[in-house]
Structures are given as structure tokens and as C-alpha cells.
Amino acid sequence: MWLQVLFLSLSCFSSVTLSQAQDRASLRHSNDHAGRCHYTFTVASPQESSCPERSMKPEMDGVLSRVTLLEALVSRLIAGMDGGARTGVGSNGGEGLQEAYSQVTRERNQLQKDKEHLSGQAQELQRRLAELSREAESLRETPCQHTHTSGGTQHEKNTPASDPTDLGNGAYQEMKAEVTEVPASHLIPNGNHTFTGCGELQSVGDPVLHRKADTMTGKYGVWMQDPEPQGPHYDNKTVWRMDTVGKDVRQLFAYEDMEQLSQGFPMKVLVLPDPMESTGATIYRGSLYYQRKRSRTLIRYDLTSESLASRRELPHAGFHGQHPYSWGGYTDIDLAADEQGLWAIYSTSKAKGAIVISQLDPKSLEVKKSWETNIRKNTVANAFMVCGRLYTVASYTAANTTVNYVFDTATGAGRAVAVPFKNKYRYNSMVDYNHAQRKLFAWDNFHMVTYDVRLGRASRS
Ligand SMILES: *[C@@H]1O[C@H](CO)[C@@H](O)[C@H](O)[C@H]1NC(C)=O
Ligand SMILES: *[C@@H]1O[C@H](CO)[C@@H](O)[C@H](O)[C@H]1NC(C)=O
Ligand SMILES: *[C@@H]1O[C@H](CO)[C@@H](O)[C@H](O)[C@H]1NC(C)=O
16 A cells, blocks of 8 residues: 555656646646546746756655665565475475575565655655645746747747757767777787786777666666775675666666676665766775766765765866767766776867876865877777776777777877777677776676776887
8 A cells, every 4th residue: 555655646746847848837637547536736937947956856766766676675575485485395395495484574574664664755755745736836826927828939948958868858868970990900919927917908808798787778877896895885796887878867776796786686776966977987985986967077976975975077078968989978078997096088178079088086086187198089989997098999889899099198198009899789888997806897788798808018118
């Protein structure tokens, strides 16, 4: 019954927020499937063309996340029951059954607790909904000027700028771009020794699949493990994931380990204070670093306290489609961590679209030092940092492509290379290096994959 109450309040709430684009008041009523009559009153605010960010959206997201989590728990419970049933009829009868039974009991108790918590939240939301309704009522009493007659112009003025990242508009955030591949001269492997120090990229292995996203919002995204975990709750086995298709990207899923990721049940869902843009986020030293939507603002979100730790503009950085990678997707600002710290890969109007690399202070997000390369950001598919060197990937769609360029921040010099790289699923939207595991993490067309990388001593000067 409580679920019914919750979803009822969610649907009521949605109708209130979604009505913001309408420019006249309306009162509708219809039966729900239980046959009860629902009244929906919608009215546009005379002052605001869209709802302020701080409205009920975060609470709504919070509840949605918890519902997601609850669904995961229910799936686990069901899986647990199945497992229990199987063990019950199996050869080692009693003990297995006992174990399965106590697991189910534990999970039931957990569910009970979650249920109570959610019911509390549902009540809170209903209280706020009542408030909102009262507010709407009083707004209706205030006469609106010229809403009905000047429909045409009014509508134009009030329509929010259409956002291609809005799933509702049926469009993805990708943009048309030409993929250029730099002709490959072959790299001659140098020496044969197992090399554990910092060095230059020698080879990238075949992609290893860990999980396929199962909803449309997972066409592209970001996933990673913290190379230098901090704090009491998470370690180097925790897997972090964000699906980044959609208008308001805020949900950060935490999985205990790779196995839990493959099975699909997050242990936790964190809701970010500000929405994220694109696939440039990274996890480093117990924080999620990301670019705030439609801005050059970088955010450090502390995973333990689940709160904003710092926020700072990346000076002059292009954003929201000014200097993306070739696949588009507002990939203007790409954050990366390696053996030498935290980096931002982006461009500025002064650099005219050439890749700029800045080393950032991981605490304050201040730029410590910057380098300007001569590789155009929109001619490469992606980039990552290894040992203070920037590497670019030539294509995001070609099954056999190359890492085609390296820029060394130690010398300030760059040059073309050709290290084979595979986009097995033909749409690679994120590539990040994890130095603790010496692997690349990538998101290739719904597929979360890793690549082993081999480093070696620099093969030149
Ligand atoms: C590299 O060296 C190892 C042992 O030192 C050897 O087993 C292996 O075959 C060598 N690989 C190549 C490609 O030469
Ligand atoms: C995590 O760290 C431990 C200890 O340093 C190490 O043995 C283990 O391989 C690491 N696991 C991962 C997934 O990086
Ligand atoms: C990619 O290269 C592999 C060998 O490395 C080859 O088997 C495969 O056919 C190539 N795929 C394409 C699409 O060229």
C-alpha cells in the first residue's frame, strides 16, 4: 500500500513540475486505474520561465534514487529466494536452506527499514505538494496579463531554449562531427622487460567487457574506480557509474565491486547537488570531479560526506559545445587523474580549439600550470593522461583505430604515435586511465570495458 501512496505522490508532483512550459492555466480531471478521480491543476508562473534549480527537484531525485535502490534490493531479495529454493532441493539440504533463510530475513529487515524511510519521504513530499497547490491557487487568483490573446509571441518568449540533451526531445547530446584519423606510422616496440615505473604508452590490450547498460540512458556514460581511495566507506574495489544521457544528470551509482556491477545491483545511489555535463568526470582521492552543466565550473564532490567540497571556474575554458571532442556530446572539459595528479583537458578561445592541459590542485581546483598543445580538440575522439603525458584516440567509431598523439608535459613537446586501439562496440564516448590498476576504463556504446595498458621507457629523445 505504501508503494501506491508513494507513486501517487510522485505522479502528482510530476504533473506540477512538468506543467511549467504551458502558458495558460488548466484544470483537468481523469480516473486513475483504481477508478478514483484525480484533479490536475496547472498554471505557468507569471515571473519565472522555468522552475528554479533549488525547488523540489533534488528531493524528487532523492526519492527516485531510493526507489531505484529499493528496486535493486527487491531484485536481490527475489534472487535470494530463488537461490534459497534451489539450495533447498539440492544435495546439502538443511544447512543451505538455513543460510538462505537467514539471508532472506536480513534482506527483508533491510527492506522494512527502507520502506519506513521512504514512507516518511512520501509524506513529506505530499505535504510540499499541498503547499504548492495552495501557492498555485493563490497565483490563479492573481490576474494574468494578456495570456490568452497574444498566444504566439508569449509562447515564443516562454519556451525554454531547447536542449539537445533532453531525452524528452528524443535527441542525444551527440553532434555531427568529422572523424579524422592521423595516418599511422608504426611504433617499433622497444625492449622486452616487465616495466612497473612511469613510462610511455607501448600498447593497449583488447577491451574486456564488465557490464552492458540496460536502459537508453546508458548509451554513454562514465564509470571508474578510485585509484587512490580515501575515507571509511569506499575502497579500490568500489565501482562508480553515471549514465549521462538525459537532461539532468545527477545520479552516481556505487557498486561494491566489479562483480556487483556485472550483476547490476548498486549498493548506493548518491545524488549530486549540481547536474553534470557530458562524460568528462573522474574519481580521485575520495572525490568525484566533474563539470557543472552549461558552465565552465568544476566541482569536487566529496564521496564520504556526500557534499560539495569545492567549486571553481576553469578560466577561459570552452563549454557546452564550443570545443568538444569529435563525437560532440558537450565533451568540452575532460578531467583526468594519473600518477602525477589531477588534470583538465579542454580548449579556450585563445588556443582556438587546440587542446590545453592544466594541472589542477585536487583540493581547491586551482590551475597550477597549463600547457597548450597543437592538436585540435575536435579532430580527436578522446584523450587521457598517463604519467603526465596526454594521449589522444583518433576515432570513436572505427573498430581498429589508434592512439595517435602524445604530448609530454615534462618537455612541453608532442608528436604523432600509432598505438593500436579497439572500439569494439563502435561508439566510444569515454576513455580514462586508472594508474593504480594500469588500465583504461571506457564506455563504448552501452558497454563498460577496460583495457590493459603496457608502459615502457620513452622510445625517443
Ligand atoms: C619477453 O621476455 C620474457 C621473459 O623474459 C619471455 O618469456 C617472453 O617470450 C619475451 N617476449 C617477447 C615478445 O620477446
Ligand atoms: C586494491 O588494493 C589492494 C592492496 O593494495 C590490492 O591488493 C588489490 O589488488 C587492489 N584491487 C584493485 C581492484 O585495484
Ligand atoms: C581489426 O583488426 C583485427 C586484427 O587486429 C582484424 O581481425 C579485424 O578484421 C579488423 N577489423 C576491421 C573492421 O578492420
